[in-house]
Amino acid sequence: MTTSPLTAPLAAPRPSEQESTPEKQWWRDAVVYQVYPRSFADSNGDGMGDLPGVTERLPYLRDLGVDAIWLSPFYTSPQKDGGYDVADYIDVDPRFGSLSDADEMIGRAHELGLRVIVDIVPNHSSDQHVLFQEALAAGPGSPERDMYVFAEGKGEDGELPPNNWTSIFHGPAWTRITEADGTPGQWYLHIFDTSQPDWNWENPRVHELFRDVLRFWLDRGADGFRVDVAHGMVKPEGLPDATVNAEGLIDIPEGEVPVYFDNDGVLDIYREWRPILDSYEGDRMLVLEAWIPEQRLPLYIGDDKAHQSFNFGFLQARWGVQTMRAAIEKPLALADAVGSPTTWVLSNHDVIRHASRYGFAPDHAFGEGLARDEVPDAELGLHRARAATLLMLSLPGAAYLYQGEELGLPEVRDIPDELREDPAHLRAGVPGRDGSRVPLPWVRDAPALGFSSTGRSWLPQPEVFGELAVDAQEGVAGSTLEMYRTALHLRRELGLGRPDGGVTFLRDLPGGVLGVSRGEVTVLVNTTDAAVVLPPGPLAAAEVLVASAPLEPGTLPADTAVWLRTE
Structure with missing residues (x-):
């Protein structure tokens, strides 16, 4: 599969192993802190966060009161989409360190009583993955090309895409290649960026590849996986055109998803993966990133499939009694029906930080990222964000925090266009998601606010981040950081996360x-x-x-x- 070693060192002991019963399974009421490695802590001064930086700051997360960390991808990658374009699933990108650094990070986390969840990206790879390069070289009809979704084009000479699907990052979802002999050739599918070709999950070899990837990280001590685009992978048979409206534009009714998402075949993948996780000690788990209609979520979770799926309805709920109550009641009922805990989340690396979202009127319609002319009421946004967080942390089930929200960090609007890296910005000119990925402030008066000793930072930190730095809030009564610490320790002490609490x-x-x-x-x-x-x-x-x-x-x-x- 790759040149990376497939052997793993002896995994570090996990935190407080107990008999696995529904009442004791750690993931049912865990608070999980998402680490975006590029922006968490830089140990070598190159301006980009890395795994040794994560390891160094793990005591901070223990003291914050979380139970686990989830790391966005740190695998070998050209970084065309923040690491979600994976070139090698079983090695660490040199920007972030090495496999030994990953082992040290997992081992240290376990010593501190923290579980470790890693990202897995099964819908697509990087176009630099060795298997995609082999597919390009091998030609139509070859076993190598069958690892990805290739198709002949329409039109007299195959000059038109195989269907009318569009990319999540704008533009067509197909790119035509030039064959080895220099002639125009087949088209490959990329639901996201052109650099992210989709795997062909009709091929048993793809299933085998990802079973190996799961075991590789489980053997190294990973406690679970966050599954990226968990409603993708399996495409509808025959790759049919999407429905279009009177204007000829693809029509996706409100509450629905594109035709290439949420096809039932994806459920079989989780039925295939679940026994692998169950064969390891320590209640290893799967949490799904599935942006699908709420009523479909119970199909993805249960004893024979995934353990959890993110409840994005709570994140999307407008500020107000009725909307927030509905965003609590419905997912609780849906999860209870299959014996799974609900997960609660307000921010992540793909959405506008909730300290800024709540700074607008409840009916404000957001685009893709926060534009420079969208100026939130910062004080109002932080007030509401703190209140929404206390509500979230009181609810039964698991809660997911995004790095920096415990500091009250806002979305950064004024990143220069030439520094933005989100493919949605590069392809369509929209603001994109970089505003939620600006490196963390650790020390108010240090270079790069303590993120990097050299003062380098891959995205610029705004002045307001200094006021919100960790050292500016530690021990300060009423600060956002201290509110989070108090709430998290009370949540654990009082058992508020227990799913059976009602x-x-x-x-x-x-x-x-x-x-x-x-x-x-x-x-x-x-x-x-x-x-x-x-x-x-x-x-x-x-x-x-x-x-x-x-x-x-x-x-x-x-x-x-x-x-x-x-x-």
């Missing part, structure tokens, strides 16, 4: 206040722009455990959440 929505509250009962803890969120007076009784007199803003007795400020201990 959620009861409170009635008879002031208008615009969302109330959730979690056993001895009551969570109130004021979604209005004015303080509300709590009704006399237990709530008004309850013990305050943590709040997203300073409180006055008997009142709940605007855009504020609080955890109360009630008898």
